[in-house]
Amino acid sequence: MNRRSFLTGLSGIAAAATLRPRLLWAAQPQLPFRLTDVTASAGLRFRHYSGAFGGKFLPEALGSGCAFLDYDADGWQDILLVNGTDWPGHDSGRPTLQLYRNNRNGTFSDVTHAAGLDAPGIYGMGVAVGDYNNDGFPDILITCVGQNRLFRNTGKGTFVDATKSSGLANRQAFSTSALWFDYDRDGRLDLFVCNYVKWSPEHDVFCSLDGKHKSYCTPEAYRGQTCWLFHNRGDGTFEDVTATSGIFDSSSKSLGVALLDYDQDGWPDLIVANDTQPNKLYRNNRNGTFKEVAVDAGVAFSTDGKARAGMGVDTADFTNSGAQGIAITNFDNEMLGLYRPSGKGAYDDVAIAAGVGAPTKSMLGFGCVFADFDLDGSLDLAIANGHIDDTVRNIRGNVGYAQPPQLFLNQGKGMFRDATSEAGPDFSQPKVGRGLAYADFDRDGDVDLLRTTNNGPAYLFRNDQRSNGQGANQSIRLRLVGTQSNRDAIGAVVRLESGGITQSRLVKSGCSYLSQSELPLTFGMGKKDQADRIVVQWPNGRTEEFRNVKAGKSYECTEGKGIVLQSGR
Numbered sequence: 001m002n003r004r005s006f007l008t009g010l011s012g013i014a015a016a017a018t019l020r021p022r023l024l025w026a027a028q029p030q031l032p033f034r035l036t037d038v039t040a041s042a043g044l045r046f047r048h049y050s051g052a053f054g055g056k057f058l059p060e061a062l063g064s065g066c067a068f069l070d071y072d073a074d075g076w077q078d079i080l081l082v083n084g085t086d087w088p089g090h091d092s093g094r095p096t097l098q099l100y101r102n103n104r105n106g107t108f109s110d111v112t113h114a115a116g117l118d119a120p121g122i123y124g125m126g127v128a129v130g131d132y133n134n135d136g137f138p139d140i141l142i143t144c145v146g147q148n149r150l151f152r153n154t155g156k157g158t159f160v161d162a163t164k165s166s167g168l169a170n171r172q173a174f175s176t177s178a179l180w181f182d183y184d185r186d187g188r189l190d191l192f193v194c195n196y197v198k199w200s201p202e203h204d205v206f207c208s209l210d211g212k213h214k215s216y217c218t219p220e221a222y223r224g225q226t227c228w229l230f231h232n233r234g235d236g237t238f239e240d241v242t243a244t245s246g247i248f249d250s251s252s253k254s255l256g257v258a259l260l261d262y263d264q265d266g267w268p269d270l271i272v273a274n275d276t277q278p279n280k281l282y283r284n285n286r287n288g289t290f291k292e293v294a295v296d297a298g299v300a301f302s303t304d305g306k307a308r309a310g311m312g313v314d315t316a317d318f319t320n321s322g323a324q325g326i327a328i329t330n331f332d333n334e335m336l337g338l339y340r341p342s343g344k345g346a347y348d349d350v351a352i353a354a355g356v357g358a359p360t361k362s363m364l365g366f367g368c369v370f371a372d373f374d375l376d377g378s379l380d381l382a383i384a385n386g387h388i389d390d391t392v393r394n395i396r397g398n399v400g401y402a403q404p405p406q407l408f409l410n411q412g413k414g415m416f417r418d419a420t421s422e423a424g425p426d427f428s429q430p431k432v433g434r435g436l437a438y439a440d441f442d443r444d445g446d447v448d449l450l451r452t453t454n455n456g457p458a459y460l461f462r463n464d465q466r467s468n469g470q471g472a473n474q475s476i477r478l479r480l481v482g483t484q485s486n487r488d489a490i491g492a493v494v495r496l497e498s499g500g501i502t503q504s505r506l507v508k509s510g511c512s513y514l515s516q517s518e519l520p521l522t523f524g525m526g527k528k529d530q531a532d533r534i535v536v537q538w539p540n541g542r543t544e545e546f547r548n549v550k551a552g553k554s555y556e557c558t559e560g561k562g563i564v565l566q567s568g569r
Contacts (some may be wrong), residue, residue: 033465034461066458067280096122139162255312355417383407405433481559
C-alpha cells in the first residue's frame with residue numbers, strides 16, 4: 001500500500017472532516033438485476049477477527065479472504081471464510097476458519113468442526129482451492145502469517161492437514177494471495193504463493209503519525225520477500241522451484257496474483273500485483289521457467305511511470321476481443337489500473353477512457369472480479385473498497401474508512417459506467433471491504449457475490465434478475481472436467497459464439513484479493529436461445545468443439561467425452 005503520500009497528508013491536516021455518503025439508491029433502478037443481501041437468511045454467521053489489541057501490527061489492516069468451492073462434489077457451491085487469530089500473549093477464544101455447506105435451498109450450514117477445519121492458532125490471510133491430487137475433490141491452501149496450511153480433501157466430507165506430508169512445512173512468511181495452475185502442462189496442479197514483506201511480531205517496527213502514538217506502518221518500513229513457486233511431483237508432495245524457475249525476486253511486496261495467457265500461446269502466465277513496487281508479469285517460457293516482462297508489456301507502472309499500491313487483480317476478456325485484459329486495484333488517489341491488450345504482448349492503461357478511472361480515484365480498492373452480472377454477454381467489474389486505518393475518517397475529507405463497493409456495468413467493447421447505486425441499497429452500503437468472490441450459489445443461472453470485511457462480517461449478495469416485461473436474460477453455464485489435463489481444467493479457455501459475438505472465459509484459481517471464485521464458467525446470453533458454437537481449448541492444448549448448445553442450461557464437459565446436461569437446471 002503506497003501510503004507515503006497518505007501519511008504526509010495526515011500529518012498536514014489539522015481539521016477533521018466527515019465523509020458524506022456518495023451513493024444514493026435510485027428510486028427507479030434501471031438495471032435488469034438487483035444484488036440483495038441474504039447473509040442472515042442464508043445462515044452465514046461469520047465475523048472476521050484481526051487480532052487487533054492496540055499494537056497496530058501490520059497484518060491486522062489487510063485481511064481476509066473467501067472462497068466458493070464445491071467441497072463435497074454435489075454440484076452446489078459451498079463457502080469458505082478465512083479468519084485471523086490472537087497474537088502471542090492474547091486470547092479471545094481462538095477463532096478459526098469457517099466452512100459452510102450449501103443446503104441447496106438458499107441456506108448454508110456451518111460444518112467447520114465436522115470437516116476438520118477448526119484448527120486453532122492459524123492467522124489466515126488468503127485461500128486457493130484446487131484438486132492437486134486429481135481425485136475429484138477440491139483441496140484447500142490457506143495462506144497465513146507464519147506457516148501456510150494445506151488441507152487435503154478426503155472425499156468423505158472431511159479434510160486432513162497435509163502441510164507437513166506435502167513438503168510445504170517449515171516455511172515462515174507473511175503470505176497473502178495464492179493460486180493453483182499447471183505451469184508445465186503435465187496434468188498436475190502446481191502452486192504459486194504471494195509473500196508480502198518480512199514481518200513478524202518479534203520484528204515489528206514502530207511507526208507514528210505524531211511521534212507519540214503507534215500507527216500502522218507503510219510497506220516501505222519493511223524489506224520485501226519473494227513469491228514462491230512449488231512444482232507438483234504427482235505423489236502428494238511439492239518441490240520448491242522458486243529459484244530455478246526465474247520467479248525469485250526479493251524486492252516484491254505481493255498482495256494479489258491472477259492467471260492469464262497474455263501472449264496467447266496456450267501456456268499459463270501470471271500477473272502479480274505489488275504494493276509500492278512495480279507489478280510483475282511472468283511469461284511462461286514453456287520449459288519450466290518464467291521471464292519477468294511487466295515493463296515491456298506496460299503493466300508494471302501507472303501511466304505516469306510510478307509504482308502504485310497494487311492490492312487485488314483479475315484478468316478477463318472484457319472487450320470480447322479474444323484477448324485477456326487486466327484490472328488491478330490500488331490505494332486511494334491512485335485509481336484502478338485497467339489494462340487493455342493493444343497488441344501481442346502489450347497493454348494500454350485505459351482506466352480513464354473506459355470510465356473506471358475517476359470513480360475509483362478516491363477509493364482504496366482490494367478485491368475485484370470480472371463477471372457478467374446482467375447476463376448480456378459482456379463482463380462487468382465489481383470492486384470491494386475500504387481503508388486500512390479507522391483514523392482516516394477523522395482526518396481526510398475525501399476518503400473514509402468504510403467505503404461503498406463499486407459495480408461497473410460493461411456497455412460493450414470494454415466501456416463501463418458506474419452502476420453501484422442501481423444495484424440496490426444493500427450492496428451500496430459502505431463497508432471496510434477486502435475479499436471478493438462470485439458464484440451461482442443458488443443455481444439459478446446468474447452469478448452472486450461474496451464479500452469480506454476487515455474485522456467484521458462477511459456478506460452474501462444474491463443476484464436477482466428482473467424481466468422488465470421482456471423475459472429475463474439467459475445464460476449458459478459450463479463445468480469442465482479434465483482427464484489428461486488437470487481435473488479442475490484450470491488454464492482451459494472456452495470460446496462461445498452466438499449471433500456474431502464471441503465471448504471467451506478462462507478457468508482460473510485465485511484472483512481478486514486473498515480469494516477464489518467458483519470454477520464453473522457463466523456466459524451471458526441475453527435473449528438468445530442458443531450458442532452457435534462452443535470451443536474448448538484444454539490446458540494440455542487439446543481442442544474440442546460443440547454446436548447448437550441451448551441457453552438457460554448448465555452443462556458438464558469432460559475432456560474427450562463430450563458435453564452433457566447437468567441435473568437440476
